[in-house]
Amino acid sequence: DVKVTQSSRYLVKRTGEKVFLECVQDMDHENMFWYRQDPGLGLRLIYFSYDVKMKEKGDIPEGYSVSREKKERFSLILESASTNQTSMYLCASSGRARGFTGELFFGEGSRLTVL
Amino acid sequence: ELKVEQNPLFLSMQEGKNYTIYCNYSTTSDRLYWYRQDPGKSLESLFVLLSNGAVKQEGRLMASLDTKARLSTLHITAAVHDLSATYFCAVDSSGSRLTFGEGTQLTVNP
Numbered sequence: 001d002v003k004v005t006q007s008s009r010y011l012v013k014r015t016g017e018k019v020f021l022e023c024v025q026d027m028d029h030e031n032m033f034w035y036r037q038d039p040g041l042g043l044r045l046i047y048f049s050y051d052v053k054m055k056e057k058g059d060i061p062e063g064y065s066v067s068r069e070k071k072e073r074f075s076l077i078l079e080s081a082s083t084n085q086t087s088m089y090l091c092a093s094s095g096r097a098r099g100f101t102g103e104l105f106f107g108e109g110s111r112l113t114v115l
Numbered sequence: 116e117l118k119v120e121q122n123p124l125f126l127s128m129q130e131g132k133n134y135t136i137y138c139n140y141s142t143t144s145d146r147l148y149w150y151r152q153d154p155g156k157s158l159e160s161l162f163v164l165l166s167n168g169a170v171k172q173e174g175r176l177m178a179s180l181d182t183k184a185r186l187s188t189l190h191i192t193a194a195v196h197d198l199s200a201t202y203f204c205a206v207d208s209s210g211s212r213l214t215f216g217e218g219t220q221l222t223v224n225p
Contacts, residue, residue, distance in 0.1 A: 031211075033212070035215075040217075041217075042203070042215050042216065042217040042218055043158075043203070043215040045212060045214075048211070048212055050211060056211070056212075058212070090157060090158065092158075103148060103160050103163050104148070104150075104158075104160070104205070104213060105160070106150075106157040106158045106159075107157060108156070108157045109156075109157045
């Protein structure tokens, strides 16, 4: 079974702190994604990566950056956390097949609260 | 810009009843996915629909895809309480990312 592991299930940070959310997948997937999920807004794509050291902006990249130094690991970075970044963050991965994204496999999520 | 709309957004139904959740999308695609999310949990893949006319069934759930109408349906047969969850459809139109609908929160009452 595909396993996508997010390093922290719950985090509480203060405004202005730097926050790292880590995600590791064990299925040698090419594609990795970071979404945030908020009530009434569904899932919104922050960043994604289709290869090591490659990254693409999603729909709401402002205030975030990412790092993909190894194929299995995709990190989301909040350089200076703000209260409007309080949310559930979901990491996902997929294999690439026949030129399309493929089925996403999600991690358990990281619930971040910024005070 | 791809838009994915689900309706209804909230659905309360009685056990034993049938109902359908609709997923409409705005641009051409023949790749659509359904996910389930339980409260406080992450998303779990339910169905992968990869061509016009595709139909998949598992237990009391059946999903179908009509790419010409840009419509997918998730049909629930004889609902049971265990099906209470939020259901999301997601569309791949670019080959590099999925766009999700807002989700349908389903509550099945005894």
